[in-house]
Amino acid sequence: xxxxxxxxxxxxxxxxxxxxxxxxxxxxxxxxxxxxxxxxxxxxxxxxxxxxxxxxxxxxxxxxxxxxxxxxxxxxxxxxxxxxxxxxxxxxxxxxxxxxxxxxxxxxxxxxxxxxxxxxxxxxxxxxxxxxxxxxxxxxxxxxxxxxxxxxxxxxxxxxxxxxxxxxxxxxxxxxxxxxxxxxxxxxxxxxxxxxxxxxxxxxxxxxxxxxxxxxxxxxxxxxxxxxxxxxxxxxxxxxxxxxxxxxxxxxxxxxxxxxxxxxxxxxxxxxxxxxxxxxxxxxxxxxxxxxxxxxxxxxxxxxxxxxxxxxxxxxxxxxxxxxxxxxxxxxxxxxxxxxxxxxxxxxxxxxxxxxxxxxxxxxxxxxxxxxxxxxxxxxxxxxxxxxxxxxxxxxxxxxxxxxxxxxxxxxxxxxxxxxxxxxxxxxxxxxxxxxxxxxxxxxxxxxxxxxxxxxxxxxxxxxxxxxxxxxxxxxxxxxxxxxxxxxxxxxxxxxxxxxxxxxxxxxxxxxxxxxxxxxxxxxxxxxxxxxxxxxxxxxxxxxxxxxxxxxx
Numbered sequence: 001x002x003x004x005x006x007x008x009x010x011x012x013x014x015x016x017x018x019x020x021x022x023x024x025x026x027x028x029x030x031x032x033x034x035x036x037x038x039x040x041x042x043x044x045x046x047x048x049x050x051x052x053x054x055x056x057x058x059x060x061x062x063x064x065x066x067x068x069x070x071x072x073x074x075x076x077x078x079x080x081x082x083x084x085x086x087x088x089x090x091x092x093x094x095x096x097x098x099x100x101x102x103x104x105x106x107x108x109x110x111x112x113x114x115x116x117x118x119x120x121x122x123x124x125x126x127x128x129x130x131x132x133x134x135x136x137x138x139x140x141x142x143x144x145x146x147x148x149x150x151x152x153x154x155x156x157x158x159x160x161x162x163x164x165x166x167x168x169x170x171x172x173x174x175x176x177x178x179x180x181x182x183x184x185x186x187x188x189x190x191x192x193x194x195x196x197x198x199x200x201x202x203x204x205x206x207x208x209x210x211x212x213x214x215x216x217x218x219x220x221x222x223x224x225x226x227x228x229x230x231x232x233x234x235x236x237x238x239x240x241x242x243x244x245x246x247x248x249x250x251x252x253x254x255x256x257x258x259x260x261x262x263x264x265x266x267x268x269x270x271x272x273x274x275x276x277x278x279x280x281x282x283x284x285x286x287x288x289x290x291x292x293x294x295x296x297x298x299x300x301x302x303x304x305x306x307x308x309x310x311x312x313x314x315x316x317x318x319x320x321x322x323x324x325x326x327x328x329x330x331x332x333x334x335x336x337x338x339x340x341x342x343x344x345x346x347x348x349x350x351x352x353x354x355x356x357x358x359x360x361x362x363x364x365x366x367x368x369x370x371x372x373x374x375x376x377x378x379x380x381x382x383x384x385x386x387x388x389x390x391x392x393x394x395x396x397x398x399x400x401x402x403x404x405x406x407x408x409x410x411x412x413x414x415x416x417x418x419x420x421x422x423x424x425x426x427x428x429x430x431x432x433x434x435x436x437x438x439x440x441x442x443x444x445x446x447x448x449x450x451x452x453x454x455x456x457x458x459x460x461x462x463x464x465x466x467x468x469x470x471x472x473x474x475x476x477x478x479x480x481x482x483x484x485x486x487x488x489x490x491x492x493x494x495x496x497x498x499x500x501x502x503x504x505x506x507x508x509x510x511x512x513x514x515x516x517x518x519x520x521x522x523x524x525x526x527x528x529x530x531x532x533x534x535x536x537x538x539x540x541x542x543x544x545x546x547x548x549x550x551x552x553x
Contacts, residue, residue: 042252043553046275048259051434057211058193059132059139064454067193071542075221076196077106082536086187090120101182108173111244114199114218122169124197130162132194141194147488150178182492189457192541222249222547233258250534250550261405275529280406284342284525292530295343295523299355299539300454304517307446309474315447321387322395323514327373329380329421332519339413342525348374350463350510352521355539359495365460369503372511377421384422396426400449402437407450444472455540460502467509475515480508
């Protein structure tokens with residue numbers, strides 16, 4: 001089965017141009033809009049993304065910015081509160097689960113509408129899920145149905161039809177979901193955007209145009225998106241007057257700018273043009289004592305993707321010694337402290353700190369699993385010497401990097417540090433815009449690429465499952481696959497044994513096979529307007545929701 005990896009960040013925006021353009025926009029000059037529900041004044045909140053939005057089609061998304069936007073423009077069965085607890089959204093209440101844990105019955109609220117006036121019904125979920133499962137669509141998150149929803153695996157593999165997926169509209173407002181086996185984290189999965197509904201009639205009417213602009217969607221969330229297409233460097237979110245919980249939406253309008261350079265973000269914040277600015281490097285270091293600075297913990301892991309099969313042929317990373325030379329040779333401490341410098345921490349494993357705990361003892365996964373493949377330059381040099389013999393000389397590798405400010409700095413550091421630590425290794429950086437990078441990695445047309453992964457649901461498999469056989473980095477180990485299958489099937493009702501099995505699987509993939517090279521866990525450095533309240537961040541799914549954002553000027 002094929003799986004997708006997900007990457008972020010993009011193109012250059014000049015600070016002076018943005019300062020001028022933002023200063024001239026109505027949204028920053030005319031900062032108040034009338035709140036129809038409360039008859040109070042609310043200033044437009046000015047926010048940023050570091051990349052363009054790839055798509056508003058919830059099943060064709062693979063970047064953080066798009067997921068965050070979708071989670072605020074659309075709404076699914078459930079949502080996360082400020083403590084990441086699952087709460088009803090389109091669903092009236094938490095699901096009724098059968099005794100065997102395999103059938104979920106969910107009642108939908110009847111006052112949720114699409115922005116064209118149509119009611120949101122159970123059929124909208126059935127359509128969207130079948131669309132995600134259909135292998136002809138190559139949806140980015142179709143693997144979430146593998147081994148979870150009944151017949152998901154068979155449909156993905158072409159053995160059954162999409163309409164045989166285990167989801168059924170019993171009536172307009174009753175949804176039944178049948179699983180292959182009990183999945184303890186399934187309800188948390190339903191908060192993630194690929195499981196959101198879609199309006200079948202509208203989607204089919206728009207065809208390939210659906211999700212490519214704000215004029216080519218109908219939405220059902222707290223906000224309506226305005227003035228956006230896939231090339232946009234700015235857009236607006238406006239309160240949806242027909243949202244069933246409109247009184248919970250604390251601000252009328254949010255304005256977004258795509259800002260790729262930390263210096264630009266900093267200048268915009270200092271001039272009052274941004275209410276939250278993401279910064280890194282020297283700017284983050286120099287602002288550590290700034291009362292507006294926050295090092296915001298995320299569950300996002302930055303790592304190196306080492307592609308073992310390029311364009312159908314074994315690549316240089318089919319050689320295990322090359323992979324291990326890089327894995328052990330990287331100085332993650334210096335990278336994190338001196339280059340990233342935003343509060344992020346080095347990580348020696350694929351599952352992050354503070355994300356999920358042992359179901360019996362409450363001990364954090366990363367603490368219990370410990371460090372795997374810790375930096376060891378002596379060992380790295382030994383592996384490289386073996387590789388040079390096997391490859392008859394110098395080892396030359398192409399490093400695919402996106403052209404965002406942060407990505408370029410990280411790639412250049414890795415290039416210099418590894419070439420100095422490992423004589424005989426040469427890294428050539430190939431810099432491309434974000435969308436090009438996404439397409440190249442999807443096709444497996446790269447050698448090294450920067451990977452980023454933020455979890456979809458709260459379980460170690462949200463990370464480890466990406467490396468099962470069929471991924472787009474050509475890694476395959478039956479022992480690793482078997483351990484993940486055992487965790488899902490054999491130990492589904494034995495949480496302690498399941499936990500131990502997942503830790504063992506991670507060690508095989510990261511340390512024994514060096515399939516990927518974890519770099520650091522992101523703690524996003526941000527400057528935050530001290531008058532901004534109601535910031536809701538999440539450790540899985542979308543990283544931020546805006547419904548409760550409010551500014552007190």
